[in-house]
Amino acid sequence: MSAPATTNDLSRPRGRALPGLIDGTLVTLLLGAAILWFAPVGMGRYGTYVLSLWLVMSIAVMGLNLTLGYAGLKSLAQAAFMGLGAYTTALLTTKLGVSWYAAFALSGLLTFAVGIVLGFPALRVKAHYLAFVTLAFSTLIWLILRNEQWLTGGVFGISNINRPDFFGIKLFGALEFHRFVVAVTLILAVAQWWLIRSPWGRAFTALRENPIRAASLGIDTRAYTLLAFAIGSAYAGFAGALYAPLVEFIDPSPFSLSQSFFLLLMVVAGGAGYLLGPFVGALLGVVLPEWLRFAGSLYLIIFASIVLLLLIACPQGVSGLLERGWTKLTGRRGGTR
Amino acid sequence: MAEFTAYLIAGIATGAIYALAAIGFTLVWQTSQTINFAQGEFVMLPAVLVLLAVKLFGAPLWLGALIGIFAFILIFGAGFKLVVVDPMIRHGVLPLAIATMALSIIMKEGAKDGFSAEAQNFPSFVPTSTIEVFGAAISLQHLTIIACAFAVIGALQWFVGGTRLGRQMQATAQNPTVARILGIPVERMVLLTFVINAALAVVASVLISPIYLAKFSNGEVIGLFAFIAAIVGGFNQVRGALVGGLVVGVIDSLAAAYISSSYRLAVPLVLLVVIILLKPEGLMGRKEERRV
Numbered sequence: 160m161s162a163p164a165t166t167n168d169l170s171r172p173r174g175r176a177l178p179g180l181i182d183g184t185l186v187t188l189l190l191g192a193a194i195l196w197f198a199p200v201g202m203g204r205y206g207t208y209v210l211s212l213w214l215v216m217s218i219a220v221m222g223l224n225l226t227l228g229y230a231g232l233k234s235l236a237q238a239a240f241m242g243l244g245a246y247t248t249a250l251l252t253t254k255l256g257v258s259w260y261a262a263f264a265l266s267g268l269l270t271f272a273v274g275i276v277l278g279f280p281a282l283r284v285k286a287h288y289l290a291f292v293t294l295a296f297s298t299l300i301w302l303i304l305r306n307e308q309w310l311t312g313g314v315f316g317i318s319n320i321n322r323p324d325f326f327g328i329k330l331f332g333a334l335e336f337h338r339f340v341v342a343v344t345l346i347l348a349v350a351q352w353w354l355i356r357s358p359w360g361r362a363f364t365a366l367r368e369n370p371i372r373a374a375s376l377g378i379d380t381r382a383y384t385l386l387a388f389a390i391g392s393a394y395a396g397f398a399g400a401l402y403a404p405l406v407e408f409i410d411p412s413p414f415s416l417s418q419s420f421f422l423l424l425m426v427v428a429g430g431a432g433y434l435l436g437p438f439v440g441a442l443l444g445v446v447l448p449e450w451l452r453f454a455g456s457l458y459l460i461i462f463a464s465i466v467l468l469l470l471i472a473c474p475q476g477v478s479g480l481l482e483r484g485w486t487k488l489t490g491r492r493g494g495t496r
Numbered sequence: 497m498a499e500f501t502a503y504l505i506a507g508i509a510t511g512a513i514y515a516l517a518a519i520g521f522t523l524v525w526q527t528s529q530t531i532n533f534a535q536g537e538f539v540m541l542p543a544v545l546v547l548l549a550v551k552l553f554g555a556p557l558w559l560g561a562l563i564g565i566f567a568f569i570l571i572f573g574a575g576f577k578l579v580v581v582d583p584m585i586r587h588g589v590l591p592l593a594i595a596t597m598a599l600s601i602i603m604k605e606g607a608k609d610g611f612s613a614e615a616q617n618f619p620s621f622v623p624t625s626t627i628e629v630f631g632a633a634i635s636l637q638h639l640t641i642i643a644c645a646f647a648v649i650g651a652l653q654w655f656v657g658g659t660r661l662g663r664q665m666q667a668t669a670q671n672p673t674v675a676r677i678l679g680i681p682v683e684r685m686v687l688l689t690f691v692i693n694a695a696l697a698v699v700a701s702v703l704i705s706p707i708y709l710a711k712f713s714n715g716e717v718i719g720l721f722a723f724i725a726a727i728v729g730g731f732n733q734v735r736g737a738l739v740g741g742l743v744v745g746v747i748d749s750l751a752a753a754y755i756s757s758s759y760r761l762a763v764p765l766v767l768l769v770v771i772i773l774l775k776p777e778g779l780m781g782r783k784e785e786r787r788v
Contacts, residue, residue: 233593280773287531288772290593291727295765298720306758416716417604420533420597427594456609463601470598471583474591 511745
């Protein structure tokens with residue numbers, strides 16, 4: 160494999176630097192959060208649940224976007240990390256009575272630490288070995304979740320997971336919990352927005368664009384790739400910690416290897432390397448199938464085919480398509496993102 | 497001891513299947529840098545297509561097999577290369593790998609929706625009886641698998657090393673630029689490896705499906721073990737994929753018998769991690785970097 164082949168075309172060319180500035184992405188995030196805060200009014204319990212699920216999945220996809228879209232690494236364990244977070248939170252809150260906030264933080268920390276432990280040996284060798292190590296990890300987690308009945312409840316899972324309070328406000332209702340999810344998602348999204356603009360984030364991008372040049376510029380490539388992967392995994396842990404109280408029941412099936420594949424497809428569908436891409440990807444992957452109920456399991460085939468076509472026609476995903484359209488419309492290069 | 501021999505033979509038999517899948521995986525990787533995450537589904541699908549052809553056309557088994565296998569090699573050998581790999585290879589390795597994941601979902605869900613969500617019997621062309629060897633009851637099916645798989649791998653080795661076409665293919669894998677200068681039709685050679693990959697998948701599918709039954713989800717485990725076999729053996733070696741496949745198959749079989757049946761999958765995974773830690777170039781791999 161020649162050196163330039165390690166860079167990839169999943170990302171768009173970029174060149175502008177707007178450190179610390181309020182930009183279009185941040186405005187979109189804030190506006191989106193405001194809209195989603197009020198959106199579920201009159202949508203009913205189920206509609207609200209779907210919206211919350213969308214945001215929770217977006218967090219996991221956001222993490223994977225950092226790993227894949229910004230650092231150019233393949234992780235095939237995002238769903239497994241999400242499962243790790245979900246089970247950690249569920250076990251801590253139901254069996255040990257730990258508060259959700261502590262469980263949330265611990266889920267993130269645990270997935271971050273596991274990310275470091277997994278990534279260290281794999282990245283020591285070659286970037287694509289991470290794919291195989293995470294593949295193995297994914298299967299291992301799934302086996303443990305299914306087999307260790309005393310801890311995880313096996314295929315029956317864990318039920319009656321409580322939703323947290325917010326300074327004394329009960330979040331049991333669908334709408335209240337949805338607003339809580341909106342707030343957490345916003346915080347995590349803004350954190351990532353900040354991260355990507357920080358010198359760290361610049362280093363992540365440098366790694367993907369040209370690892371050899373990045374190394375020659377004095378960037379400790381191994382440390383940064385490892386960090387990107389671990390932070391991406393921690394986002395999956397956070398997503399899991401929100402997923403458990405949202406669904407109030409967890410079993411191993413949503414954390415299988417195929418789910419990890421599915422999350423990767425969502426990253427690509429939305430647009431790898433775009434901060435808002437994960438929301439689009441999760442919209443296509445999570446919300447659309449709920450609306451297209453009649454398609455049933457065919458939806459998975461339709462979705463995968465769409466991603467396949469997107470990859471052939473426009474590897475930058477829907478966000479890339481939108482950007483192309485926007486550039487054409489305004490007749491200038493580098494419009495808002 | 498008799499029991500051990502039986503497990504060993506069973507392990508070599510499944511290992512031979514993993515080796516077939518891993519060799520195809522390695523060939524495709526060598527010539528086109530395609531990490532095919534749908535490799536397991538490639539082994540799952542031919543059996544399903546054969547049964548589907550029998551069901552749809554009411555054809556006798558041999559005709560169904562012919563139709564199914566031909567369709568598979570056409571679509572997932574040549575078609576895969578021309579429709580998926582060719583337009584995407586210019587985007588780099590990563591999008592292509594993700595595209596194969598999309599393909600694996602399409603194949604799996606397609607088999608589930610278009611064929612059956614339940615496991616279906618797949619006819620065996622040898623009796624399902626056992627024979628007695630030194631007191632061990634050995635399944636005839638296992639012996640057939642081993643014989644057929646080794647015959648196919650031997651033929652492949654002869655083709656790659658002993659024929660003009662095979663050596664052209666090897667040259668393409670090792671250095672496409674020089675191969676092109678030497679007048680080797682590189683594009684056609686790459687296409688050939690994809691067709692060989694599909695053919696190997698067909699052989700694996702026909703051999704394993706009488707035992708595992710034809711089911712849409714079979715590809716998950718086979719694919720996983722094929723990756724492990726390829727890496728354990730040495731990522732870019734046909735010989736390595738063979739050794740890796742056998743090692744993984746035997747370890748899997750013995751682990752299931754003597755360690756824990758619910759964690760049988762975990763043992764090869766541990767082996768993978770150990771190999772990556774200690775000998776990342778694989779058991780048969782050479783240390784030097786390939787083609788920089």
